[in-house]
Amino acid sequence: MIPGDPLANVLYVDLSRRSYRVERREDLFADDIGGAGAGIRLLDENCPVGADPLGPDNPIVLTVGALTGLFPLASKTVAMFKSPHTGNLGESHGGGRSAVAIRSAGLGAIVITGASSSPVWIAVHGHDVFFRDADTVWGMSSLFTVGRVIRDNEPGAGVRSIMRIGRAGEEMVSYACVTTETYRHFGRLGLGAVFGSKKLKALVVSGAEVIPTADPKAYKRTYKELFAATQSDVMRKYHDLGTAENVTPLNAIGGLPTRNLLSGRMPDTERISGEGLAAHYLGRRLACAHCPVGCIHIAALREPYTDDPYFYKTRMISYDYEPIFSLGTLLGINDPECYLRLMETVEALGLDCMSAGAVLAWATEAMEHGLITENDTDGVHLVWGEDAPYRAMVRGIVDGKNDFYLALRRGVAFAAQQYGGEDFALSFAGHEMAGYHTGPAAHLGFLFGARHSHCDNAGYSLDQTALMSGATVPLEEMARSLVAEERWRQVLSSLVVCFFARGIYKPEQTCAALASAGFDVAPADLDALGRRVYRAKYDFKLREGFDPAAVAYPDRIFATRSAAGLIDRAEFARAVSVMSAEVLAD
Amino acid sequence: MTRLDVLDTDRCVGCQCCIFACARRNDDVSLSLACIKVRSAGGISRGFRVIVCRACEDPPCAKVCPEDALTLRKGGGVTLIPELCIGCGLCRQACIVGAIHWDSRINKPLICIHCGTCALHCPYGVLGLVRNDRPGALAAVPSRKASHDPG
Structure with a gap:
C-alpha cells in the first residue's frame, strides 16, 4: 500500500473512559485490503472469547477498504460485532455516506469499545473525537427526528x-438496526442493540482528508472504464425499478414467500411490484456516496387526515425488494399503502425489517392456531393483509409491553421456543429468512452464509439458474458453488464495493483498481484473500460455538412448494452435511 | 462562451460523482477540494441543493478582492491569478450562494473554471453547460444524459 496511506489509521474509541487514540495498522490493511478482511481481524482481536454481545466488551468494528472513495460503487462500510441476535458473528454492511465519510476522515477503521453511563453520540471530525450529550434525543419516538436534531448540531x-x-x-431489541x-x-443481526447497550445513540463522521x-x-484511466461500466446495462435493473423489480419474476416462479411461507405465490401483486410502485x-x-446508480427508491405517500378536511400529509418512505417481501407479501399485504405505513413505523423505531416481518408472520399464524391469544398480544388481533394491527404489534415489541412482547424482542426462534410453532418459525440458524423460496440453494445459503445467514448469498441465483436450465445440480456441486461465490464476496466486501457492482468488479478490473490504489495484487492473490477472510470468519464462528452440524431450519420449507418444486427433507439434510464439510474444508 | 449551470436540481440523486470529477481534474481524490458542493435540502428525503458558481456578470467576489487576484472571465464568473492572491478569504464571504471553496493546503480559493467536467459525470442531467453570449439568452447545451433519456 502507499506509504502513509490514511487507510491504515484505526480510530479506537473507549466509551467507558471517553478516550480515543489513532493507531497505524499497516499490518491489517496491506494484507487484507480493508473491509471484511480487516474487520474480522479487528473483531477477533478486540472481542474476548464468549463476550456478552450486550456487554461493554463487545466491540463495534467499522471498516472501509482500499477502493473506498476512489472508485464508483465502493460505497459500503462493513460493521463487525458479536450479534445479540444469534450470539455469534455479526456482520452487516451499510451504505449512504458512511464509507466515504470514514475514508475522508483519514481513517480505515473505527473500533468502539466499552459503554457509556449516559446517552451519548460520538462525533468524529477528522481525527478529533467529541462525546456529545444525547440525553435529549434518547427515547425520541422517531428516528427521522433524531436525524434532524443531530444535523442541526454537527458540522x-x-x-x-x-x-x-x-x-x-x-x-x-436483538434485531434493532443502525440507520444511516x-x-x-x-x-x-442487531448492531442497533449493540449501540443501545453502550448508550450510543449515534456516530457522526466527517472529514476533508485527500x-x-x-x-x-x-x-x-481505470476510473473512466469503471465509471462507463456503471452506465451500462449491467446496472440497469438497480437503476430503473430497483430491487423491487424482483417481485414479479419471483412471484411468477413461485419463489416469493407469502403469508409466512404458506405459499410461494401472492395474488394481485401488480400494485406492490416494482412496476406498480414506480407508476x-x-x-x-x-x-449512496460515489455511486452513480442511484438504486434507492423512495415512495411519496399522500394521505388525508381523517379529522380535518383538506388537510394532508405526505411522507417519503423507502422501498426495496426485501422490505416488500418481509413487511408485505410475508404478511399477506399486497396493498402498497399498507406496506408503506408499516415500513414507516418499522423505520421510525429502527428495527431490521426482515426479522421484524418474520416475527409478525409467525405471530399471525400462531394466533390462527390458538398458540397465542389477544391476552398475550394485549388486544391486538392480527389479520393477514392489515397493517394497523401489525403496526400496533411493532410498537408493542419496542415498548416491551408484557412477556409475550419481550419474547418477540428476541426474534422468531426464541418466540417459537416459548409459545410453539417452531415448524413455521422462519428462522435459519437463529436468523430470520430472506425473501427467496427459490429452492434448496437459497436455504442452504441462509444457513451457511459467511455473514451468518445474511440474504446476500448466491443461493437464489443458483436455484434460478438451475430452474432455467432444467438440470438438477448435484449437492456437492451446489455446495462448492455457494462456497466459491461466498469466498469471492469476501474480496468484494474487503475492497469494499457494493455487491450490486459484482457484475463490474471482476478479478481483472479489481486488480487494476487496486494497482492505482497502491496495492500490487494478481487475481490469484484475490483468490487467496477470499479464502483467508472466509476462513477467518468461520474460525470466529467456531470459536463462539457455531456448530455446522446442528444448524436449525423450519419444516415449513419442505411443506410449501418452492420455485424448484417441493424440497425433499432427507435430501436437504444431506445437503446440509455436504455444506458443513465444504465450509470447513481448507 | 459557455458556462456551467444547474439545469434541474430535482434530478439530483446525491451521488457526489460530480464533486469527485471536479477534484480529479487536479489529480485529487476528495470531496473538499472541488468547486462544486451538493448538500441535502434539509434532509435527503427533500432532495438536494447543488451549489456551483453562478458566473455573475459583475461578480461580488472580484469586487471585494483587495489584490485584484480575480479577473472577469468572458462569459461570466472569474479567473484566479494565484500569484496575486493573499488568501484573505473575502471572496468566499462575498459569494452569497457559497460557491467559492477553499484549498487549505495552499490557503487559496478554488474557483470554478466552467469546464463542464462535473456535468460529464452527472448521469442524470442535473448539470450542463449553457451558452452565455448575450445576457438573457441562455440556451442549454444538451448534456450527455439528457440527450437520450426523456427523464
Missing part, C-alpha cells in the same frame, strides 16, 4: 454520515 453538511439508532436499539442517511441501514493514489494517470408512488431516487 460537515453534504459530506458527513450520521449513523443512528431508534428506540428499538435503545431497548436492545435516513434510508440506508446496517440492518441485520485520498492518495499510486499513479494518477493509471487511476484516471403510482415513486417520488424520488437517491444514491
Whole structure:
C-alpha cells in the first residue's frame, strides 16, 4: 500500500473512559485490503472469547477498504460485532455516506469499545473525537427526528454520515438496526442493540482528508472504464425499478414467500411490484456516496387526515425488494399503502425489517392456531393483509409491553421456543429468512452464509439458474458453488464495493483498481484473500460455538412448494452435511 | 462562451460523482477540494441543493478582492491569478450562494473554471453547460444524459 496511506489509521474509541487514540495498522490493511478482511481481524482481536454481545466488551468494528472513495460503487462500510441476535458473528454492511465519510476522515477503521453511563453520540471530525450529550434525543419516538436534531448540531453538511439508532436499539431489541442517511441501514443481526447497550445513540463522521493514489494517470484511466461500466446495462435493473423489480419474476416462479411461507405465490401483486410502485408512488431516487446508480427508491405517500378536511400529509418512505417481501407479501399485504405505513413505523423505531416481518408472520399464524391469544398480544388481533394491527404489534415489541412482547424482542426462534410453532418459525440458524423460496440453494445459503445467514448469498441465483436450465445440480456441486461465490464476496466486501457492482468488479478490473490504489495484487492473490477472510470468519464462528452440524431450519420449507418444486427433507439434510464439510474444508 | 449551470436540481440523486470529477481534474481524490458542493435540502428525503458558481456578470467576489487576484472571465464568473492572491478569504464571504471553496493546503480559493467536467459525470442531467453570449439568452447545451433519456 502507499506509504502513509490514511487507510491504515484505526480510530479506537473507549466509551467507558471517553478516550480515543489513532493507531497505524499497516499490518491489517496491506494484507487484507480493508473491509471484511480487516474487520474480522479487528473483531477477533478486540472481542474476548464468549463476550456478552450486550456487554461493554463487545466491540463495534467499522471498516472501509482500499477502493473506498476512489472508485464508483465502493460505497459500503462493513460493521463487525458479536450479534445479540444469534450470539455469534455479526456482520452487516451499510451504505449512504458512511464509507466515504470514514475514508475522508483519514481513517480505515473505527473500533468502539466499552459503554457509556449516559446517552451519548460520538462525533468524529477528522481525527478529533467529541462525546456529545444525547440525553435529549434518547427515547425520541422517531428516528427521522433524531436525524434532524443531530444535523442541526454537527458540522460537515453534504459530506458527513450520521449513523443512528431508534428506540428499538435503545431497548436492545436483538434485531434493532443502525440507520444511516435516513434510508440506508446496517440492518441485520442487531448492531442497533449493540449501540443501545453502550448508550450510543449515534456516530457522526466527517472529514476533508485527500485520498492518495499510486499513479494518477493509471487511476484516471481505470476510473473512466469503471465509471462507463456503471452506465451500462449491467446496472440497469438497480437503476430503473430497483430491487423491487424482483417481485414479479419471483412471484411468477413461485419463489416469493407469502403469508409466512404458506405459499410461494401472492395474488394481485401488480400494485406492490416494482412496476406498480414506480407508476403510482415513486417520488424520488437517491444514491449512496460515489455511486452513480442511484438504486434507492423512495415512495411519496399522500394521505388525508381523517379529522380535518383538506388537510394532508405526505411522507417519503423507502422501498426495496426485501422490505416488500418481509413487511408485505410475508404478511399477506399486497396493498402498497399498507406496506408503506408499516415500513414507516418499522423505520421510525429502527428495527431490521426482515426479522421484524418474520416475527409478525409467525405471530399471525400462531394466533390462527390458538398458540397465542389477544391476552398475550394485549388486544391486538392480527389479520393477514392489515397493517394497523401489525403496526400496533411493532410498537408493542419496542415498548416491551408484557412477556409475550419481550419474547418477540428476541426474534422468531426464541418466540417459537416459548409459545410453539417452531415448524413455521422462519428462522435459519437463529436468523430470520430472506425473501427467496427459490429452492434448496437459497436455504442452504441462509444457513451457511459467511455473514451468518445474511440474504446476500448466491443461493437464489443458483436455484434460478438451475430452474432455467432444467438440470438438477448435484449437492456437492451446489455446495462448492455457494462456497466459491461466498469466498469471492469476501474480496468484494474487503475492497469494499457494493455487491450490486459484482457484475463490474471482476478479478481483472479489481486488480487494476487496486494497482492505482497502491496495492500490487494478481487475481490469484484475490483468490487467496477470499479464502483467508472466509476462513477467518468461520474460525470466529467456531470459536463462539457455531456448530455446522446442528444448524436449525423450519419444516415449513419442505411443506410449501418452492420455485424448484417441493424440497425433499432427507435430501436437504444431506445437503446440509455436504455444506458443513465444504465450509470447513481448507 | 459557455458556462456551467444547474439545469434541474430535482434530478439530483446525491451521488457526489460530480464533486469527485471536479477534484480529479487536479489529480485529487476528495470531496473538499472541488468547486462544486451538493448538500441535502434539509434532509435527503427533500432532495438536494447543488451549489456551483453562478458566473455573475459583475461578480461580488472580484469586487471585494483587495489584490485584484480575480479577473472577469468572458462569459461570466472569474479567473484566479494565484500569484496575486493573499488568501484573505473575502471572496468566499462575498459569494452569497457559497460557491467559492477553499484549498487549505495552499490557503487559496478554488474557483470554478466552467469546464463542464462535473456535468460529464452527472448521469442524470442535473448539470450542463449553457451558452452565455448575450445576457438573457441562455440556451442549454444538451448534456450527455439528457440527450437520450426523456427523464
